[in-house]
Amino acid sequence: MSAVRDVRDGEVELVVLVGEDGESLGTQAKATVHHEATPLHLAFSCYVFDDAGRVLVTQRALGKVTWPGVWTNSVCGHPAPGEDLADAVRRRAADELGLRVVDVRLVLPAFRYRAVMDNGVVENELCPVHVARAVGREHVDPAEVEEAVWVPWPQFRDEVRDGTREVSPWCVRQVAELAAREDGHGWFLPGDADALPAAAR
Secondary structure: OHHHHHHHOOOOOEEEEEOOOOOEEEEEEHHHOOOOOOOOEEOEEEEEEOOOOEEEEEEEOOOOOOOOOOEEOOEEEOOOOOOOHHHHHHHHHHHHHOOEEEEEEEEEOOOEEEEEOOOOOEEEEEOOEEEEEEEOOOOOOOOOEEEEEEEEHHHHHHHHHHOOOOOOHHHHHHHHHHHOOEOOOOOEOOOOHHHOOHHHO
């Protein structure tokens, strides 16, 4: 867990590089990872819900290297080396959204995507997807989030799927896969932790 403390102390934030088999290949400074030949690396996404069944949808800050100003899921990030994914979700939700989250659930353990921006910058991630419940109200960090809105999940899901709501390329795919994991009671079936990339276990 020292890597997490180092990030908070202002030292270099490290991203875990992974091979095609999901095994760790080492680390690289986050500031140098994203470019036209971004290596495959470990990340996570989370969709945060309130007690009314609304999901928090965020607009990425305009200063972001990848997909600035684009609307997407509640929070994304990179686990520090050796950091448990649920702990990473809680850490980034607090940092980016000012939210405490509970009931963090892994839903899509093997989600992977590669997307290319118009300027050629690539995202290339093994990105397990989680859902969580919010405690209190958000207080977003403007360096990370331009704007945030709460949207009823059925509305958000359907608008993303029919193309009337524009979101990030990873969010489009994640929403489709999450919809297939709905449990019929306003929540989601858990994913199999054994299907996580080896670097995330």
